[in-house]
Amino acid sequence: MRRLAKVQERYDFSGIEKKWQQNWGQQSLYKVEERAGKQKYYCLEMFPYPSGNLHMGHVRNYSIGDVVARFKSMRGYNVLHPMGWDAFGLPAENAAIKNGIPPAKWTIANIHNMRSQLKSMGISYDWDREVATCLPDYYKWTEWLFLQLYKNGLAYKKKAHVNWCPGCATVLANEQVVDGACERCESIVEKKALEQWFFRITDYAQELLDSLVDLPGWPSKVKTMQENWIGRSEGAEIYFRAEKTGERVPVYTTRQDTAFGVTYLVLAPEHPLVEKLISGTAYEKPVREFVKRVQQMTEIDRTSTETEKEGMFTGSYVLNPLNNEKVPVWVANYVLLEYGTGAVMGVPAHDERDFAFAKKYKLPIRIVIQPLERELVLEEMTTAYTEEGIMVNSADYNGLPNTQGLVKVAAHLESAGFGKIKINFRLRDWLISRQRFWGAPIPIIYCEKCGALPVPEEDLPVMLPPDVEFKPTGESPLKYIPEFLNTKCHKCGGPARRETDTMDTFVCSSWYFLRYTDPKNTGEAFNRDKVDYWMNVDQYIGGVEHAILHLMYARFFTKALADFGLVGVREPFQNLLTQGMVLKDGSKMSKSKGNVVSPEEIIKKYGADTARLFILFAAPPERDLEWSDQGVEGSYRFLNRVWRLIYNYINDGKKINTGAELTPADKDLRRLLHTTIKKVTDDIEQRFNFNTAISAIMELVNGLYPYREKERQNMALVQETIDNLIILLAPFAPHFSEELWQAAGHEGSVHLMPWPVYSEEALAADVIEVVLQINGKVRDRIMVDACLTAEELKEAVMSIDKAKAAIDGKQVIKVITVPGKLVNIVVR
RNA sequence: GCCGAUGUGGCGGAAUUGGCAGACGCGGCGGUCUCAAAAACCGUUGGGUAUCCCCCAUGCCGGUUCGAGUCCGGCCAUCGGCACCA
Structure with missing residues (x-):
């Protein structure tokens, strides 16, 4: 070998890992700056909530990211690979209520612990770029971005029905409602009307949908989920009129072609018209009772398809503008106020729900679409006909295919003033208010004279007060801190109070990837040149559980910020990898199941390199991964096997170089090395299949072991092979690699080495194995000259005994020859 | 109910463009070394069987093809997401 270097016989992972982590930190190996003329690569893993300890999901996420970052770096890219903390959130507040520890203290302690755990994994983060969303130098800019949204009309306040937990006496985020109950106290969640802040994400609904096609690097699963979430539908609003008052009652439908089949109209129980229609009539009491009963149902029961459709007549009628027919108005539990107009037209013949409802309450059914191949007969219908057909009973539209009717009715509605063409989205505006302490304050004040005013930018950040006493009232403690609550109006100087709601933590995580590009900037959220250099994220990696919320919000933010001229891209994440879960005994690791494997213990017992290697080897990244203690042992064994091999070569000088001429064994080893380089490169670069990349490296090691037994060994080749390994x-x-790199006599870090390039010439074998098939079944394998043409190959194979025997006495129908692979003789 | 993913040895998984099914690892079995064991190294390991010969085998049934884990049609199971969206 190059020179005798000191290498311990035993693989002392603990000492090695500590040594190099320190060394890399001291020489700032992973520090990165913008560099003109060098291709950038932004590799990002979803930052964690600082719960206190890393779990295996983190280990997997960050191991995957580190392979990508290190590989790209060795491929010559200027790689940005940052890490930070999604540090606001409810657990810190719960800890405060429970143990009296201030959220800030609890969070910072957790960050401390998790940072050192992350560092023990040896990930190539530029720690100088670390951010924590709960620190004022970060949330100042979260507040600032809120103001930009506010100024541009994308942040507004309105009264909304929100999830209210009576047990905790607080509002819950949607994600905290599990099966209709509070995740903390398991009380059934109620709806409560409160003044709340919203972001107008619906302004971007169409673009969020359309630009999904610009994301070929995203899993189609995630794109489909977002498509469904946005839920675009094309239809029309039709203005029915109240018979008595003439008041306009708009309904939304996607089937305006069936509007002549309307036999009733249904309002959502919360619809404001309900009260108007019934007050002072005989229907007042029973309908009110019905509405109350429906409202008391849990969200889960109300929106379940299992729930029986129930309704009640209001005693009033509306007129259908298309045919002036009088139809009864009902209230029913299956109509939702939040979608469309909160009122629907009932066309029982052509809608499943309407059909069931009409049958139950004996409402009339009228056929207005006839299928082409048969005729519907009212008395025989047991289900609605929802397919295409020809319009009937529809005045001027009779005989028209309903697909044309859709367009014509809509046009007529619009021209006659009876309605309008309408595109509806399922996506709602994003409710960002949280009645919590531990979040970024919403920078708004309420002046008695001037009303709601944004805090001037120069006054930011609105700071969270320190030393807050937490009582389990469930209300934001900010409300009870006069120093925070009371302020002066910057406009009139009069008394004002601050908004005490804080922002949803998803707001903080909607722009952290931008802050990483310029994390220490005290004058701006980020510098435009820096953000332009790094954005967008080339590879984003994280769990699929964020497929909708976080990824949609981050996309919305990026688009809005692009419109404000703050960033130059409209999509934040070019490529997305959603990693699978880490399972133990077939199910997700959880405390309640008692199947949690602690990363800290694994790293202590085997070292970070073994842990990383196992987790990357056990399954491809997108798939769920079954944890196996024996599998970890296997990875550990492999590293020891590599260690011994290289140790022996380094310390064993007796093998003599065979000289320049390569023996067949030398050629085989050299070919193995180069096929391994090719395979590992392709597996990382094109497929993210780290499991097969690692197995290829194992095969290389398995090939080196027998070579070591050979009498004649080419030491130059061995050195080349080991260096590349x-x-x-x-x-x-x-x-592990860094230590062996140094032991093998190299100066400098292995992580600064260029990634090896395979030689096409070294891949070529002189003789190759081809398969003889008879009628598609493998009958023999023979070694042939690699350079044979198809015709020569056919001749060579046909002449072997097995082929002759197979052909003997039979008729050869044809012979299929695939050079380099096989010859298939079809006989009869 | 709708949408999507997955289904391959005892286990995790591989087979990238339709071309040798089971790479690599775990586990098992046998051996070498050892007083012995561990570790390590070597060999072996889908099932059947007449045991270097053939048959069967990638959830099930069918199809296309010289050839199917891979493509097509129809089912089944598991997991995930959405779930009265008018």
Whole structure:
């Protein structure tokens, strides 16, 4: 070998990992700056909530990201690979209520602990760019971005029905409602009307939908989920009129072609018209009772398809503008106020729900679409006909295919003033108010004279007060802190009070990837040049549980900020990798199941390199991964096997170089090395299949072991092979590789080495194995000259005994020859 | 109910463009070394069987093809998401 270097016989992972983590930190190996003329690569993993301890999901997420970052770096890219903390959130507040520890203290302590755990994994983060969303130098800019949204009309306040937990006496985020109950106290969640702040994400609904096609690097699963969430539908609003008052009652439908089949109209129980229609009539009491009963149902019961459709007549009628027919108005539990206009037209013949409802309450059914191949007969209908057909009983539209009717009725509605063409989205505006302490304050004040005013930018940040006493009242403590609550109006100087709601933590995580590009900027959220250099994120990696919320909000923010001229891209994440869960005994690791494997213990017992190697080897990244203690042992064994191999070569000088001429065994080893380089490169770069990349490296090691037994060995080749082996392992087992790299006599870090390039010439074998098939079944394998043409190959194969025997006495129908692979003889 | 994913040895998984099914690892079995064990190394390991020969085998049934884990049609199971969206 190059020179005798000191290498311990035993693989002392603990000492090695500590040593290199320190060394890399001291030489700032992973520090990165903008560099003109060098291709940038932004590799990002979803930042964690600082719960206190890393779990295996984190280990997997960050191991995957580190392979990508290290690989791209060795490929010559200027790689940005940052880490930070999604540090606001309810657990800190719960801890405060329970143990009296201030949220800030609890959070910072957790960050401390998790940072050191992350560092023990040896991930190539530029720690100088670390951000924590709960620190004023970060949330100042979260507040500032709120103001930009406010100024541009994208932040507004309105009264809304929100999830209210009576047990905790507080509002809950949607994600905290599990099966209609509070995740903390399991009380059934109620709806409560409160003044809340919203972001107008619906302004971007169409673009959020359309630009999904610009994201070929996203899993189609995630794109489909977002499509469904946005829920675009094309239809029309039809203005019915109240018979008595003439008041306009708009309904939304996607089937305006069936409007002549309307036999009743249904309002949502909360619809404001309900009270108007019934007050002072005989229907007042029973309908009110019905509405109350429906409202008391849990969200889950009300929106379940299992729930029986129930309704009640209001005693009033409306007129259908298309045919002036009088139809009864009902209230029913299956109509939702939040979607469309909160009122629907009932066309029982052509809608399943309407059909069931009409049958139950004996409402009339009228056929207005006839199928082409048969005729519907009212008395025989057991279900609605929802397919295409020809319009009937529809005045001027009779005989028209309903697909044309859709367009014509809509046009007529619009021209006659009876309605309008309408595109509806299921997506609602984003409710960002939280009645909590531990979040970014909403920078708004309420002046007695001037009303709601944004806090001037120069007064930011609105700071969270320290030393807050937490009582389990469930209300934001901010409300009870006069120093925070009371302020002066910057406009009139009069008394004002602050908004005490804080922002949803998803607001903080909607722009953190931008802050990483310029994390220490005290004058701006981020510098435009820096954000332009780094954005967008080339590879984003995280759990699929964020497929809708976080990823949609971050996309919305990026688009809005692009419209404000703050960033130059309209999509934040070019490529997305959604990693699978880490399972134990077939199910997700959880405390209640008692199947949690602690990363800290695994790292202590085997080292970070073994842990990383196992987690990358056990399954491809998108798939769920079954944890196996024996599998970890296997990875540990592999590293020891590599260690011993290289140790022996380094310390064993007796093998003599065979000289320049390569023996067949030398050629085989050299070919193995180069096929391994090719395979590992392709697996990382094109497929993210780290499991097969690692298995290829294992095969290389398995090939080196028998070579070591050979009498004649080419030491130059051995050195080349070992050097490349260490480099190939570097993204997976960084400390291990660094130590061996140095032991093999190299100066400098292995992580600064260029990624190896395979030689096409070295891949070529002189002789290759081809398969003989008879009628598609494998009958023999023979070695042939690699350079044979199809015709020569056919001849060579046909002449072997097995082929002759197979053909003997039979008729050869045809022979299929695939050079380099097989010859298939079809006989009869 | 709708949408999507997955289904391959005892286990995790591989087979990238339709071309040798089971790479690699775990586990098992046998051996070498050892007083012995561990570790390590070597060999072996889908099932059947007449045991270097053939048959069967990638959830099930059918199809296309010289050839199907891979493509097509129809089912089944598991997991995930959405779930009265008018």
